[in-house]
Amino acid sequence: MLYSTFYLGNTQMAVPIPCILEIGRSFNFHPVRGAPEVIDGLINLRGKVVTIVNLGLAFEESKIAPSDESRIFIFKNNSELKEVADSDLVTETAPDNIGIHVDRISDVIRVENEELQSVPANMVHPFYKHVVRRGESFIIILEPSKILNLHETPDLLS
């Protein structure tokens, strides 16, 4: 399957391309007063309201600041995903359109299922699904379902 990769800080991460609706520049977010810190705000994506999550905090780094390089990965919602992708990916997303804020976008990579390795015990994180080796470095494959259903991870919301 094809994965789109991006950087959060210095870590390269990847998500399956079929889950992605589009990738955009960091817009002007409409802040939601009273919302938890991990939420940057809402944007108007051609008539759709998309909630933007800032994963910087989720990985215990600092918040990602909008810059020329920063991008937003907007994920398909369940019904959009159902229309195009394999049904097993549907569980990966949420009923709402959610976007994640990343530091910068990187290459598209093809990963065969055999290449997927489990996450080493010393770096287990609820959002990590697999790791993939590319040359000298590791790329972390994220579990979109966990990120997109953040409300099920209450500690992050406080």
Added chain:
Amino acid sequence: MNREDEVFKNFLVEMGEKLDELEGGLAELEEGFSQDVVNKLFRAVHTIKGGGGFFGLVKVSELSHIFEDLLMKVREGDLSYSEEMIGPFYSACDALKGMHESEDLGNSLDITQICSELKAVEGSDKIPESTLTEKSDHEPTEIVWEKDSTEVLEPEEPQASNQANRKVEKVAAVSGTKEVKEASPSKKSQAKQIPTTDNKGSQNETIRVKVDLLNKLMELTGEIVLGRNQLLRQFADMEDKSNMVAMAHMISDLQQLVLQTRMQPIGGTFTKFKRIVRDLAKQLDKPIDLVIKGEDTELDRSIIESLSDPLTHLIRNCADHGLEDPSTRVGQGKDRVGTVLLEAKHEGGQVVITVEDDGKGIDAEKVKAKAIANNVISSAEAESMGENEAAKLIFHPGLSTAEEVTSLSGRGVGMDVVKSTFEKLGGAIDLETNIGKGTKVIIHLPTTLTIMSSLIVRIEGDRYAVPHSELKEVILVRPEDEIQIEKIRERDVYRLRGTLIPILSMEEITGVSKREETSSETISRNGEVLFLVLHSGLNQFGLLIDSIDHTEEIVVKPLAQILSRHTFYAGSSILGDSDVAMVLSANGICQSHKLHIHDLETNIKTNKSLAEMQILDLQEKQDLMVFRYSKGEQLAIPLSLVFKVEQIEVSQIQKISDNHFINLEGKNILLLYLDKYLSLKPLPDGLETFYIITPKIKDFEVGIVASSIEESVHTRLNLDNPPINQNAILGITTIREKITFLVDLFSLAEQVSPERFKRIDLEGRPEQDRLLVVEDTPFFRDLEKTYFESVGFRVTLANNGQEALDLLMERPRYFNLVVSDIVMPVMDGYELVKSMKSSEKLDHIPVIALTSFTEEQSREKALAAGFDGYAIKTNKENILRAVEQFLIEE
């Protein structure tokens, strides 16, 4: 999906409908036997049986067969109907419903008991042996029966039934056995009758549409409305916008119609309560009368669907906890039969559902004690709680007052679920209880969830949308005003026409304080404070805002799950300028802040500032909206009579003969140019935009044209008589050092459409002319005085009940008649009339209530309190009618 599945799905839908029909029919049958009803029941059961047989639902077809048989005998007169049959009929209906809902459609269910119960109705021996054997070998026979029933289905669902029919014929041909013939004759005769009695269906001219499709249509319409708003904004500067405006109106119409497609009368949901109440009455051994009103009230489908369960719970509560045993009731002088009232009605853009019983009411002390025991409140909190406030604790999870747990209710689960269900629908629930008299639960619901007319406001830099359905008014408090926002027990409050309302800021609501720069903004307002008065059910509160942007029809989009904890937001929306705005929810705010008005009132009562508060009451001023028509003259009307103010463009005006109209939200509204009615200069030339004011007067749908809206002021009214006799001018006053005409909207209405607002020239003169008018609102006080004087009364004024009582006691023989408002500070109308009627000196003086309460209950309540008459102050005619009977013809 394969065809067969589809046919089966259609059948399941159909079965659901038939079951509803069946239930409705049984309720009718219960009220009285009629051949029509039995026919209806028979048809419903017959269809179910047919389908059940066709699709191999053994148990469904077995039970419905027996049921059908029984109904047929009743129909043909072989068996005479008796009331005892109803019970088993209902049980059969329930059993079928259960099967319909179960996973395997009842195939694994044991139905021997219910079958024998049914058979017992006519005596089991009467059921022919052959019928019973048929069932064990049901397939061939059932198929033949199915063939009959599909004929019945045909007009409604040609596709499905044709398909079914073809199949049936095929199978029947293969298995054409002896039994087939045996069964045929009797069934044939039924089949013949059915189409003739069932032709109603084809006359209704309805088609079945998938809900999904309607939802998509609705969603798309929402987007179109949004697009329209954006276009209108984008091309606001264009010269010739006529095409766009025309399209905008069509889109409004489209939106209305699409909304309507989703509207359903609530009656369907209400009907089944007859049944439930009947069962309850039996189970609890209490005779109960269920009164249903307003079945035709329409609500969005999705709302109606969610109403059934919570309403069932409320009604059960009424029956179980609310109503007393018949013997207790008789002992208390009540009717043996308890009454439960279920009513739906439209009110101010919302639907209000009331569930009321005339039972024992809720014992506030008991609830408090339990709440304290369960650590829901502290005893100190309990102390300061009002009765209704305490009763509302039953909505708290884990509280129920029934001392005994019955099978129906009393486990302490439920009321909180009921409450949250209504709140999820954007509604609010409230409760009024009166020990010994009964309990009333009032539910406010929006009619639809998707498109809402909203006010867009700015709060500390951000824009928020506030649905009009939750907005009561906008108030500006200036430093020089006498009523200011005060602090009571660390809370900001404002006294709004005699009611204290809490004032909240966005900071209090969200718990997040905004960046510092906003504080300078607040100061720049010169100490003026602007806030919205929002309401959720009966609770009101003020929300501090910086400014008002505009009004817009918004499409509310639900919040992402991540944000769903933030109940003070109802959702988000994209505004006409493509910006995102959060939609505030008055309900959510009340909920998350546990705002309760009664609570606050109680706090106030114990507060030392009570005396000060009363002084404030006496100095109550009045809100006026000041506007201009021509350049020079400043005009004013009471804010309480303003429904809406809108800015419009000259290009939007449509001329029809001499009249000018404007289309607002699909309504053509007549424009009123005041220079035609008052001696004013004409409207200045070259205006491109102006304002129209829509007054809040029944049957007076006009737009009063204004060249500019100046402000709204809160001031004491010192009215001088107009220098020239002008009908529609109430008087002259000075506002901001400018002479201002106060327009008399009621007289204006009379002049504009005399046929509707015909002036009553009460030619009579008062028999006895010394009239005391008791009224706290200055505007109405002056208005009433003018009106009553115009028919010859000598009017004395009092500001409230206490003042009136003092005046009356001073000179008990002086006044011949008292006209009093009901809601007043210090002493209200009820108290006044009670004191008067219990005083020997004063009980001879007739007292008329003149109020703005339009509900029938208020009239009853007023008359019960001792008022001799009741009139509503909606227009001059009504006001004068209050004293009509005291006039004599000359």
